[in-house]
């Protein structure tokens with residue numbers, strides 16, 4: 001049914017606010033406990049991709065495999081994306097979220113299945129507690145299928161974002177080959193398993209928050225896709241669960257953070273981990289983060305790679321169409337932290 005009330009973005013609500021509104025306050029068990037969080041530089045491995053297609057390939061692949069097993073997260077440098085492409089992407093994102101409300105709202109839609117949309121929190125239709133975030137979501141592959149839906153303002157938006165998307169895709173493809181090889185699979189295995197491939201992007205905008213101890217930018221979750229390549233600005237906020245504790249991943253300019261999503265956990269039959277992570281907010285500064293979610297096409301059938309299963313270990317997941325998984329992810333409103341459990345076989349340890 002059509003609604004006549006104007007959507008309420010968080011960025012337009014916060015000006016002059018001194019308290020967090022009640023619907024953003026998390027239950028005490030789910031608050032960030034900001035003073036308890038460790039901030040370790042080097043908490044997540046930083047992998048140098050220089051030479052990935054040269055003499056150093058074997059060693060880099062080993063490092064990537066180790067990081068996927070023990071952290072589910074790593075950072076990359078010398079990834080081949082120029083500083084100008086990164087600067088432009090962050091600039092045009094900031095400019096978008098600084099546009100007048102009426103201009104931004106032209107892109108508003110709260111149906112998660114729509115391919116281009118501005119929204120707020122996570123899924124306003126299914127969640128109980130709101131998250132301190134606005135976000136613009138775009139589908140990006142193939143570019144020519146989606147670009148004409150993207151915002152027209154700022155005027156350079158489409159051109160700058162398209163350039164960024166091509167670069168992000170090229171890193172994703174190189175990493176998927178490396179990850180396949182690190183599992184002992186053919187280089188093209190994951191590429192083929194993803195079918196026609198999908199590439200989505202979020203531009204997350206976290207406004208400053210008067211009481212950051214009471215709320216979260218994004219609660220703990222795993223990503224439903226294959227791998228995520230995250231660009232963040234210079235403001236900290238990302239935290240990763242390591243050995244039962246939240247660890248802050250502080251930004252290193254011009255690096256990307258890569259994490260294993262649920263689909264690689266399934267393909268690898270649990271050798272690689274899709275790890276819980278969350279975003280916290282702060283009183284002083286807005287924060288922008290830009291995850292590229294590289295994913296299977298909706299009709300791709302996903303399951304553990306036959307080469308990685310046998311009698312021991314047995315397959316820990318049943319086969320499913322990615323569209324089924326994706327629907328489940330959005331329907332549950334981030335109330336459970338991961339969807340993987342719903343796809344497990346009875347043989348899972």
Ligand code: OGA
Nearest residue numbers: 202204237238279289291
């Ligand atoms: C996400 C996410 C982390 C961040 O959008 O899935 O995990 O730092 N974002 O914003």
Ligand code: NI
Nearest residue numbers: 221222223277
């Ligand atoms: Ni995430």
